[in-house]
Amino acid sequence: MTTKVTFSTKAGGTIEGALCEPPGAGVTGALVVVHEWHGLNEVMKLHCERFAQAGFLALVPDLFHGKVAKDDDEAAKLLGTFDFQKAVGEIGETVAYLRSHPRCNGRVAVTGFCLGGALTLAAARYIPALAAAVPFYGLPRFPSDEFTNVKAPICGHYARVDDWANPSVAEEIQRKVRAGGGQMDLYIYDAGHAFMRSTDSSRYEPKSAELAWQRTVDFLQRHIG
Known part of the structure; x- marks a missing residue:
């Protein structure tokens, strides 16, 4: 079950989001879940709940601030006015919020899907002290050379047939991360874009989705506990 939360930013603004706590009362690793280009919709809440059931404190920040697209055409319009730099800053604010949460063990990772996958990689590049990053079929808009500076371990999931997030670009990012001494596991699935979207x-491609899910949980358990 998700709970609506609102928290303040350093600049004096506010961010709303959907928070899911894991079973029990102990501390655990925390996870920022970054939504697709449709916004914070029901499928993103389902992802958040599933991560919580796997044992993580999970929060989806609403980077569209109340707007949710009904279809791809509406999503494209939202993306046309979307401020990527501001969104990365808001992800950083969400990381800080989770790190201060009483159920967080101090380690926070970021994961995201589609637009959220692109922002996850941007977060790995620009937000210091991330414990890990797990992008799903998303690519950022800056040169791959910048990934030589990334130190947070990455576990990337991409589709073999994807016009929006070409897996060859993900492979180039992996080479740059490794050239800089970082760690990036990369998995390419016999599926299309958004193969994790169960709704x-x-x-949706269930075989690929389940394999990617298990790899993600294993990776997060190693890096955030």
């Missing part, structure tokens, strides 16, 4: 039968 969309035209996109």
